[in-house]
Amino acid sequence: MIHRKKYPVLPLFVLFLFIITGIFAPLLVLHKPTEVALGRMLIPPFFQKGGNIAFPFGTDQLGRDILSRIILGARASLIIAITVICLAGAFGTATGLVAGYLGRAVDTLLMRLTDAQMSVPLILLAIVVIGIFGASLSTVVVVIAITAWPRYARLIRSETLVLKEEDFVALAKVAGAGHLRIILKHIFPNVLPSLIVLVTLDIPRVILFESALSFLGLGIQPPIPSWGGMIAEGRAYLGLAWWLTALPGVILVVTAMSANLIGDWMRDRLDPSLQY
Amino acid sequence: MKRYVISRVGQAIFTVWAITAILFFLTRLVGDPVSLMLPQEATEEDRQMLTRQLGLDKPIYMQYINYIRDAAQGDFGQSFVWKAPAAPLIIERIPATIELAFGALVFAVLIGIAAGIISSLRPGSWIDRTTMGVALFGQAAPFFWVGLMLILLFSVKLRLLPTSGRGGLTSLILPSITLGMWSTAALARLTRSRMREVLSKEYIKLARLKGLKETSVVLKHALRNAGVPIITLIGLELGSMLGGAVVTETVFAWPGIGRMVVESVLMRDYAVVSGITLFISLTFVGLNLIIDLTYGIIDPRVKLSKRSI
Numbered sequence: 001m002i003h004r005k006k007y008p009v010l011p012l013f014v015l016f017l018f019i020i021t022g023i024f025a026p027l028l029v030l031h032k033p034t035e036v037a038l039g040r041m042l043i044p045p046f047f048q049k050g051g052n053i054a055f056p057f058g059t060d061q062l063g064r065d066i067l068s069r070i071i072l073g074a075r076a077s078l079i080i081a082i083t084v085i086c087l088a089g090a091f092g093t094a095t096g097l098v099a100g101y102l103g104r105a106v107d108t109l110l111m112r113l114t115d116a117q118m119s120v121p122l123i124l125l126a127i128v129v130i131g132i133f134g135a136s137l138s139t140v141v142v143v144i145a146i147t148a149w150p151r152y153a154r155l156i157r158s159e160t161l162v163l164k165e166e167d168f169v170a171l172a173k174v175a176g177a178g179h180l181r182i183i184l185k186h187i188f189p190n191v192l193p194s195l196i197v198l199v200t201l202d203i204p205r206v207i208l209f210e211s212a213l214s215f216l217g218l219g220i221q222p223p224i225p226s227w228g229g230m231i232a233e234g235r236a237y238l239g240l241a242w243w244l245t246a247l248p249g250v251i252l253v254v255t256a257m258s259a260n261l262i263g264d265w266m267r268d269r270l271d272p273s274l275q276y
Numbered sequence: 277m278k279r280y281v282i283s284r285v286g287q288a289i290f291t292v293w294a295i296t297a298i299l300f301f302l303t304r305l306v307g308d309p310v311s312l313m314l315p316q317e318a319t320e321e322d323r324q325m326l327t328r329q330l331g332l333d334k335p336i337y338m339q340y341i342n343y344i345r346d347a348a349q350g351d352f353g354q355s356f357v358w359k360a361p362a363a364p365l366i367i368e369r370i371p372a373t374i375e376l377a378f379g380a381l382v383f384a385v386l387i388g389i390a391a392g393i394i395s396s397l398r399p400g401s402w403i404d405r406t407t408m409g410v411a412l413f414g415q416a417a418p419f420f421w422v423g424l425m426l427i428l429l430f431s432v433k434l435r436l437l438p439t440s441g442r443g444g445l446t447s448l449i450l451p452s453i454t455l456g457m458w459s460t461a462a463l464a465r466l467t468r469s470r471m472r473e474v475l476s477k478e479y480i481k482l483a484r485l486k487g488l489k490e491t492s493v494v495l496k497h498a499l500r501n502a503g504v505p506i507i508t509l510i511g512l513e514l515g516s517m518l519g520g521a522v523v524t525e526t527v528f529a530w531p532g533i534g535r536m537v538v539e540s541v542l543m544r545d546y547a548v549v550s551g552i553t554l555f556i557s558l559t560f561v562g563l564n565l566i567i568d569l570t571y572g573i574i575d576p577r578v579k580l581s582k583r584s585i
Contacts, residue, residue, distance in 0.1 A: 112287065112290070115287060115291065116287075116290065116291040116294050116295075119288075119291045119295075119557070119560060119561045119564060120295060120556075120557050120560060121515065121516060121518050121519030121522075121556060121557075121560055122519060123519040123520070123522050123523065124518075124519055124522060124537070124553060124556055124557070127522065127537065128302065128537075128541065128549060128553055129302070130541075131541030131542070131544070131549065132302050132303070132305065132546075204416060208416075208418050211418050211421075212418065212420060212523050215418075215420055215523065215526075216522075216523065216538055217542065218538075218541070218542075228418070231418070231420070231421050231424065235527075238424065238427065238428055238432060239428075239432045242428055245421070245424050245425075245428070246425065246428070248421075249417070249418060249421035249422075249424070249425065252417070252418055252421065253413065253417045253418070253421075256416040256417070256418075257412060257413060257416040257417075259416075260412065260415065260416050261412070
């Protein structure tokens with residue numbers, strides 16, 4: 001694709017940075033990100049006139065350090081992304097395996113369910129549900145997971161359908177293996193590559209989705225910093241202080257692009273004919 | 277074929293029913309709409325009168341039937357925020373969203389497909405790599421943020437375009453680009469890959485050997501054959517734009533139903549929320565149904581579970 005080297009070094013580094021930042025965020029921040037200091041409002045980033053290296057990305061309208069907030073925002077995005085993907089991935093894979101393996105009625109039911117769910121624009125679904133149940137961290141995670149699981153289910157299901165016709169499954173049956181054993185020991189390991197690719201490609205999608213919700217005020221709630229929330233807060237100061245909105249977005253783009261590139265690379269490596 | 281049509285339509289009807297049922301029960305879960313609507317000093321009598329008036333004293337299945345019946349007649353209840361029936365309020369704002377979606381679609385189709393074609397003609401060139409790089413960016417960037425950056429550049433710094441609101445053609449430009457961004461990237465990538473496939477076919481070589489003009493070869497012969505998945509994607513993207521409009525309208529203060537649904541959700545105006553959700557969902561389902569049926573006509577071998585987004 002774009003890179004000729006064996007590994008996409010830069011995207012991997014960026015993603016690694018994102019994960020490390022997310023995990024160690026509270027230790028990495030320069031200033032307490034919720035610390036309001038009205039004496040230093042709207043300081044520009046250090047490379048602009050009036051900037052201050054103590055606040056490398058500038059400060060916002062309440063004097064909070066932007067870089068520190070971005071770091072904590074990474075943590076929020078990371079936690080949500082991991083949780084959502086674990087939930088959606090686990091549930092989707094389980095249902096996909098079962099539906100693909102058992103077939104017929106169970107399969108049709110799953111297909112109807114996912115079709116019905118995918119017939120509604122995801123953001124709308126999320127907005128309505130969050131609007132009704134309130135925007136707490138757990139609600140957001142559950143809602144995004146609900147929007148995410150159909151992809152996993154459908155992919156794993158279609159892979160399972162193909163795999164269950166393979167010889168090694170027939171041999172396992174002849175050897176007396178029960179259904180559960182066949183699914184876990186024989187089929188699941190073979191869907192793993194596709195699953196990994198889907199997970200890698202889903203991470204940026206989840207992060208972007210969560211940032212859109214936070215932007216609307218229906219995602220991560222203040223005062224917890226989130227990239228989407230920061231973008232929304234910076235809107236009012238767009239002309240005065242472009243860095244409030246621009247910088248969190250740049251970080252978001254870089255992270256999402258890196259994850260996308262890694263996903264594409266993995267897909268090319270593991271299975272070029274993969275359709276998802 | 278007929279089986280496919282019936283099954284597909286049945287599926288659509290089932291989906292619509294499921295949506296109404298879920299919406300209905302979700303909105304009933306929230307707590308007492310009567311308390312929301314009454315001022316503090318309301319007496320027990322007032323409360324009971326309003327309950328009867330809203331039909332909330334009836335058993336739940338009766339409420340559901342009334343809800344469906346009203347919705348079918350275009351009555352979504354009363355918006356307690358606007359103190360007016362919800363349906364006319366919603367209908368008033370639909371044209372704005374349609375205008376935005378249309379603008380985004382035009383942008384995505386023109387720019388996306390053109391970029392895809394050009395890229396496919398010069399694979400590996402700087403044009404190709406730049407275009408695909410931009411497409412990658414377009415699919416990775418939060419489109420609402422890009423919209424804000426566009427506002428920053430073109431409205432605030434350069435003063436070329438209006439910052440927000442709906443007006444003439446100039447105010448449609450930035451919102452359309454923002455909303456259409458993701459679709460443009462997706463279309464560009466798909467067009468490029470489809471064109472690459474088709475351009476290597478024998479009949480293209482033949483067309484060139486015959487001495488046909490390159491434009492004709494590319495547009496008439498190659499593109500037409502590459503076309504079906506591209507058209508399918510266009511239809512699907514139009515649907516997802518309905519979702520994207522929600523955020524885009526918020527960014528640009530566009531007076532459409534997308535922004536209205538967000539505001540109504542935040543203000544707990546459930547009559548409006550369920551009305552708009554129903555409308556958008558119906559449109560989405562209808563659109564997908566049309567796409568699937570058309571696809572079924574064009575390719576009779578297609579199975580039911582073909583879509584995967």
